[in-house]
Amino acid sequence: MATMMMSIFPPPPSVASLFILSHCTHTIRVQSTTQFTGFSIRTRTRDCSRILLTEEREMAVMEEKKLLQTGIAEFYDESSGLWEDMWGDHMHHGFYEQDVTVSVSDHRVAQIRMIEESLRFAALSEDPAKKPESIVDVGCGIGGSSRYLAKKFQAKSVGITLSPVQAQRANALAASQGLADKVSFQVADALEQPFPDGQFDLVWSMESGEHMPDKPKFVGELARVAAPGGTIIIVTWCHRDLGPAEESLQPWEQNLLKRICDAFYLPAWCSTADYVKLLESHSLQDIKSADWSPFVAPFWPAVIRSAFTWKGLTSLLRSGMKTIKGALAMPLMIEGFKKGVIKFAIVTCRKPENVEIE
Numbered sequence: 001m002a003t004m005m006m007s008i009f010p011p012p013p014s015v016a017s018l019f020i021l022s023h024c025t026h027t028i029r030v031q032s033t034t035q036f037t038g039f040s041i042r043t044r045t046r047d048c049s050r051i052l053l054t055e056e057r058e059m060a061v062m063e064e065k066k067l068l069q070t071g072i073a074e075f076y077d078e079s080s081g082l083w084e085d086m087w088g089d090h091m092h093h094g095f096y097e098q099d100v101t102v103s104v105s106d107h108r109v110a111q112i113r114m115i116e117e118s119l120r121f122a123a124l125s126e127d128p129a130k131k132p133e134s135i136v137d138v139g140c141g142i143g144g145s146s147r148y149l150a151k152k153f154q155a156k157s158v159g160i161t162l163s164p165v166q167a168q169r170a171n172a173l174a175a176s177q178g179l180a181d182k183v184s185f186q187v188a189d190a191l192e193q194p195f196p197d198g199q200f201d202l203v204w205s206m207e208s209g210e211h212m213p214d215k216p217k218f219v220g221e222l223a224r225v226a227a228p229g230g231t232i233i234i235v236t237w238c239h240r241d242l243g244p245a246e247e248s249l250q251p252w253e254q255n256l257l258k259r260i261c262d263a264f265y266l267p268a269w270c271s272t273a274d275y276v277k278l279l280e281s282h283s284l285q286d287i288k289s290a291d292w293s294p295f296v297a298p299f300w301p302a303v304i305r306s307a308f309t310w311k312g313l314t315s316l317l318r319s320g321m322k323t324i325k326g327a328l329a330m331p332l333m334i335e336g337f338k339k340g341v342i343k344f345a346i347v348t349c350r351k352p353e354n355v356e357i358e
C-alpha cells in the first residue's frame with residue numbers, strides 16, 4: 001500500500017523553481033512551492049500532475065541548456081582556427097569611425113578600437129587610481145581581450161570559455177607572448193563561475209552575453225565576482241527595446257532572430273533595457289548604456305567579403321558544417337541591423353564599494 005501510495009504520490013520537491021525562456025524575447029521566472037498537507041485526493045492528483053509537469057519541464061530546460069552548451073563548445077572548437085587565420089585573435093566586431101571608407105587592414109585596428117572605446121565609455125582611463133589589477137574575461141574566445149588588457153594595465157587576467165580548443169589556444173598564445181604568468185584560460189561556465197565573490201576589479205564580457213540562456217543568472221554572476229568598486233563591461237547583441245505598448249517583438253522579427261539563433265547557437269535574445277533593469281536589480285551604480293550599431297556597420301559585410309576569397313572559401317569548407325551554417329547566416333545579421341531589430345549594445349556599471357550584492 002505504501003509503495004502504491006508512493007507511486008501515485010511521489011515525494012514532492014519542497015521548492016521547485018524553474019526559469020523558462022520565452023521565444024527569443026524575455027526570461028520569465030516561474031517558482032512553485034508545493035506541500036502535501038490537508039489536501040483532498042482530487043487536489044493531490046491535480047498537484048501531482050503539476051509537479052510531474054514541473055519536473056518534466058525542469059528536465060527539458062536542463063537538457064536544452066546542455067545541448068546549447070555542447071553546440072557552443074563545438075561551434076567554437078570547430079571555427080576558431082579559421083577565424084584566427086582570417087581575422088586574428090579578436091573574435092568581436094570592430095568599432096569604425098562613421099562615414100570613412102574602410103580598407104582590409106583597418107579591421108584589426110577597429111577591433112582594438114572596440115576595446116579602447118569600451119574602456120573609455122566605462123570611464124576606465126589609464127589614471128593609476130582606476131587601473132584594474134585583476135580582470136575576468138567572461139567568454140574569452142582565444143583570449144585577445146585578456147592579453148590586450150593585461151598588457152595595457154599590467155594586470156592579471158583569467159578567461160573562461162566553453163570551448164576546450166579556445167582555452168588551449170589562448171594559453172598557448174599567452175605563453176608565446178611571455179604572458180603566461182599574467183593571463184590564464186580555462187573551460188568554465190559563465191553562469192557558474194569558478195571564482196569566489198568580489199574577486200575582480202574589471203569584469204569584461206565582450207560579445208558573449210548573447211550566448212547566455214539565463215540572463216538574470218549571467219548578470220548575477222558578473223555582479224557576484226566583481227570586487228567592491230569594480231567595473232562591469234558588457235558588450236553584446238540585443239534586440240531592439242520594446243515600445244511602451246509592445247509585449248514582444250513582431251512575428252517577422254522573432255522569425256529573423258530565430259534563424260540567427262539556430263545558426264550561431266544563441267538562446268533567447270533580450271533588449272538593452274532588459275540588461276539595464278537586471279543591473280539595477282543588483283543595486284549596481286553608474287549604469288550606462290548605448291547603441292553602437294552605427295559604429296559596427298562595416299563589420300559583417302567585411303566578414304562576408306573575406307569568406308568569398310580563395311583562402312576564406314577553402315578554409316571554410318575544411319572547417320565543418322557548424323561553421324558553414326554560421327557563415328550562411330551572416331547576411332541575416334546585416335538584415336537584422338538594417339531593419340533595426342538587432343542592436344549592438346554596450347552596458348557598463350560599477351559595483352558599490354560598501355553594499356552587499358544579492
Ligand SMILES: C[S@@+](CC[C@H](N)C(=O)[O-])C[C@H]1O[C@@H](n2cnc3c(N)ncnc32)[C@H](O)[C@@H]1O
Nearest residue numbers: 090091092139140141161162189190206208211
Ligand atoms: C564571439 S566569442 C567572443 C570571444 C571574445 N570575447 C573576443 O572578443 O574575442 C563568444 C565566446 O563566448 C563563450 N561562451 C559562450 N557561452 C558561454 C558560457 N556559458 N560560459 C563561458 N563562455 C561562454 C564562447 O565559448 C566564446 O569564447
